[in-house]
Amino acid sequence: MLEIDSSKGEGGGQVVRSSVALSAITGIEAHLTRIRENRPTNGLSKQHCIAVKAVADMTDSVVIGNHAGSRDLLFKPGNGKRSDIKLDIGTAGSISLVLQAVMLAARHHKEKMRVDVSGGTNVMWAPPIDSYQQILFPLMERMGIHAKLDIIDRGFYPDGGGRVIAELEPVDEIRPLVIEDLGKLERIDGIFYIQRLKDDIMEDMLSSCKETLDLKCPVNIDVQRTVGNSKGAGLSLAAVYENGRLGSNVLTTRGHPAKQAGEDVAKDLLKEMSSGATMDVYTADQLLPYMAMANGPSEFTVSRISKHLLSQMDTLETFLDVRFGVERKGHIYNLSVVPG
Numbered sequence: 472m473l474e475i476d477s478s479k480g481e482g483g484g485q486v487v488r489s490s491v492a493l494s495a496i497t498g499i500e501a502h503l504t505r506i507r508e509n510r511p512t513n514g515l516s517k518q519h520c521i522a523v524k525a526v527a528d529m530t531d532s533v534v535i536g537n538h539a540g541s542r543d544l545l546f547k548p549g550n551g552k553r554s555d556i557k558l559d560i561g562t563a564g565s566i567s568l569v570l571q572a573v574m575l576a577a578r579h580h581k582e583k584m585r586v587d588v589s590g591g592t593n594v595m596w597a598p599p600i601d602s603y604q605q606i607l608f609p610l611m612e613r614m615g616i617h618a619k620l621d622i623i624d625r626g627f628y629p630d631g632g633g634r635v636i637a638e639l640e641p642v643d644e645i646r647p648l649v650i651e652d653l654g655k656l657e658r659i660d661g662i663f664y665i666q667r668l669k670d671d672i673m674e675d676m677l678s679s680c681k682e683t684l685d686l687k688c689p690v691n692i693d694v695q696r697t698v699g700n701s702k703g704a705g706l707s708l709a710a711v712y713e714n715g716r717l718g719s720n721v722l723t724t725r726g727h728p729a730k731q732a733g734e735d736v737a738k739d740l741l742k743e744m745s746s747g748a749t750m751d752v753y754t755a756d757q758l759l760p761y762m763a764m765a766n767g768p769s770e771f772t773v774s775r776i777s778k779h780l781l782s783q784m785d786t787l788e789t790f791l792d793v794r795f796g797v798e799r800k801g802h803i804y805n806l807s808v809v810p811g
Contacts, residue, residue, distance in 0.1 A: 472499070472500040472501065472502055473494075473499055473500065473501045473502065473789060473790070474502050474504070475490055475501055475502065475503045475504070475786075475789065476504060476505055477490075477503045477504060477505050477506040477507065477508070478505035478506075478507075478508040478509055479782070479785065480778055480781050480782030480785055481777075481778040481779045481781070481782035482507065482508065482509045482510065482778075482782070483507060483510060483779075484507065484515075484516070484518070484519045484522075484568065485756075485779055485782060485783065486503070486506075486782055486786055487503060487506060487507075487515065487519050487522075487523065487544065488519070488522050488523075488568065488571055488572040489572070489575070489760065489783060489786045489787070490503055490546070490786055490789075490790075491522070491523050491526045491527075491534075491544075491546050491572060491576070492526055492571075492572045492573075492575035492576040492760075493575070493760070493786065493787070493789075493790040493791070494532075494546045494548050494790070495526050495527075495529075495530040495532060495546075495548045495549075495576040496575070496576065496578045496579060496790075497548075497790050497791070498548050499548070499790060500545070500546065500547050500548065501545075501546045502543075502544070502545050502546075503543070503544040503545075503546070504542070504543055505542060506541065506542045506543065506544060507542070508542065513540070513542055514539070514540040514541050514542045515537065515538065515539055515540065515541045515542075515544070516539060516564070517539055517560065517561060517562055517564060518560055518562070518564030518565060518568065518569065518590070520537050520538060520539060521558055521559075521560050521561075521564065521569055521590075522568065522569045522571075522572040522573070523537045523544065523546070523572075524537060525556060525558050525569065525572065525573050525576075525586075526572055526573065526576040527546070527549075528553060528556060529551065529552075529553040529554075529556055529573065529576060529577070529584075530548060530549050530550070530551045530552070530553070530576060531549030531550060531551025531553070532546060532547060532548045532549040532551070533546075533547040533549065534546050534547070535547075552579070552580050552581060552582070554577075554580055554582040554583060554584050554585065555584075555585045556573070556585075556586055556587070557586075557587040557588070558573075558586065558587070558588040558589065558590075559588070559589045559590070560588070560589060560590030560591070560631070561589075561590070561631075562590065562591070562629075562631050563590060563591035563594050563626055563627065563628040563629055563630060563631035563633075563701070564590045564591055564594075564631070565590065565591050565594050565596075565597035565598075566588050566589075566590045566591060566592055566600055566626075566633060566635050567592075567597055567598045567599070567600050567602075567603060568597050568598075569588055569590065570586060570588065570603070570620075570635070570637055571757060573586050573588075573637075574586075574618065574637070574639050575760050575761075577639055577642070578642055578764065579642075580639075580641055580642075581641050582641060583638055583639065583640055583641065584638065584639040585636070585637070585638050586636070586637045586638075586639075587634070587635075587636050588634070588635055588636075588637070589626070589631070589632075589633065589634045589635075590626060590631050590633055591626045591627065591628060591631050591633055592622060592624075592625045592626050592627075592633035592635060593625060593626070593627055593633075593664065593703060593705050593722060594626075594627065594628045594722075595628065595722060595724075598720075598753055598757070599705065599707045599720045599722075600620070600622060600633075600635055601622075601662045601664070601707035601720070602707055602709075602718050602720060602753075602754075603618075603620060604619075604620065604662075605660060605662065605707060605709035605716070605718060606709050606716045606717075606718045606751075606754050607754055607757055607758070608620075609716060610648065610715070610716065610750075610754065610758060611758070611761065613646070613648060614645050614646045614647070614648050614758075614761055614762075614765065615642070615643065615644060615645055615646045616639075616640075616642050616645065616761060617639070617640040618637065618638065618639045618640070619637070619638055620635050620636065620637040620638070621635065621636045621637075622634075622635055623635060623636060624697070624699050625664060625666050625697050625699055625701075625703070626699065626700070626701055627666065627701040627702060627703030627722075628701070628703075629701075630700050630701035630702075631700070631701060632699050632700030632701050633699070633701075644766050645761055645764050645765040645766060646765060646766065646767070647762065647765040647766065647767040647768055647769040647808075648758065648762060648765070648769045648771070649768075649769060649770045649771070650714055650715045650749040650750060650770070650771045650772075651749065651770065651771075652714060652749065653712035653713065653714050653715045653717075653749050654712050654713030654714040654715075655712065655713045656686075656688050656710060656711075656712055656713075656744075657688065657689075657711050657712060657713060658688055658689040658690070658691060658711050659684065659686065659688060659689070659690045659691070659708060659709070659710055659711070659740075660691050660692075660693075660708070660709045660711055661680075661690070661691065661692035661693065661706060661707065661708045661709070662692070662693050662695060662706070662707045663676065663677060663692055663693070663694050663695065663704075663705075663706045664695045664697065664703075664704065664705055664706075664707075665694075665695070665696055665697075665703075665704040666696070666697045666698065666699050666701065666702060666703055666704065667698070667699070667701070667702040667703075668702055668703070668704050668723075671729070672704050672723060672729040673694065673704065673729075675728070675729035675730040675733065676704070676706055676723070676729040676730065676732055676733035677692060677694075677706075677733060678730075678733065679729075679730045679731070679732075679733035679734045679737075680692075680706060680708075680733035680734065680736060680737045681737075682734075683733070683734045683737035683738060683741070684737045684740070684741065692706075703722065703723070704722070704723045704729070705720065705721055705722040705723060705732075706720065706721055706732070706733065706736050707719075707720040708720065708736055708737070708740050710740060710743075710744055714749070715749050715750060715771075716754075717740065717743045717744055717748070717750070717751045718740070718743075718751050718753070718754065719736050719737075719739035719740040719743060719751075720736060721733075721735055721736035721739075742774075743774060746774035746802065746803060747772065747774075747801070747802065747803045748771075748772045748773050748774040748803050749771045749772045750771045750772070750773055751773070751774075752773045752774065752775055752776075752777050752779075752780060755771065755773050755780060755806065756777070756779045756780050756783055759780070759783050759784065759787060759808065760783070760787060762808040762810075763787045763791050763793040763808055763810055764791065764810065765808070765810055766810070767810070768807060768808060768809045768810070769807070769808040770805070770806070770807045770808070771805075771806055772800070772803045772804060772805050772806065773803065773804050773806060774802070774803055774804075775804065776797060776804050776806075780806075791810070791811070792810065792811025793808065793809065793810050793811060794808075794809045794811070795807065795808055795809075796809070
């Protein structure tokens with residue numbers, strides 16, 4: 472059994488989600504202690520509990536200590552391969568973060584995995600669900616991993632009410648992903664979403680975004696007006712290159728007016744594009760587990776090494792035979808992933 476100090480590194484929910492999923496994949500029992508000890512609210516949140524329960528249910532695993540506020544969790548992996556699950560986070564907890572754990576835990580499933588999950592689609596401190604469609608899934612496709620999702624309803628903080636149905640085809644051999652150079656910039660794709668808010672927000676955000684981008688390439692932004700229980704608006708951008716993709720995203724809040732939000736999301740993307748990185752750090756964090764299980768070495772560059780990325784590497788090395796290399800080259804970092 473592995474003893475995992477969950478307060479190390481990033482010290483948040485990522486260690487929990489990754490550890491539980493990797494435990495299910497490898498068959499190695501895991502005992503997690505000091506969960507989220509350094510966060511304002513210690514222990515598991517409801518969102519974390521839902522992710523853990525989902526992995527346990529789909530693999531017939533036994534879990535002890537999976538309740539809100541728990542700082543100690545024991546996961547005993549089973550041999551189940553349940554392929555159709557329905558989850559309700561019950562709050563505006565991030566659907567995308569719950570899907571991270573579920574999709575990874577389905578690595579050895581022999582049937583298509585279908586996940587129907589309700590909660591928050593676009594919330595602070597989590598990847599917007601749109602970035603999966605724009606960036607994560609296209610890059611996973613290159614690795615031989617075929618996933619897709621449908622956004623049935625959008626859900627924003629604090630009311631939630633979003634719903635997503637995701638599907639993952641059985642994963643056979645995982646190909647490595649090597650992106651040494653992004654190649655030619657082809658276009659900027661965007662998804663602007665707005666729900667139960669005035670159109671002024673849309674006009675302000677889109678105009679300031681496009682003015683700030685000021686690029687000599689096509690900029691295609693899909694506007695999605697939806698209805699639902701919660702209110703919110705935001706913009707998710709993807710710079711689509713010949714050999715890869717970079718992303719940025721923003722949500723409007725009372726303290727972040729639409730015009731400023733549009734300018735900020737454009738500046739964030741331009742900064743990432745000018746950094747020389749071949750992958751944005753948030754996508755790298757999510758792809759790393761699949762690279763660690765690929766049939767050969769992967770390589771890419773990022774503009775910075777985040778605590779999330781370091782924690783992910785540490786967790787993967789705990790469960791898998793994999794080596795990571797980090798080398799600074801000027802203002803960027805070259806990251807290599809070499810499975811054993």
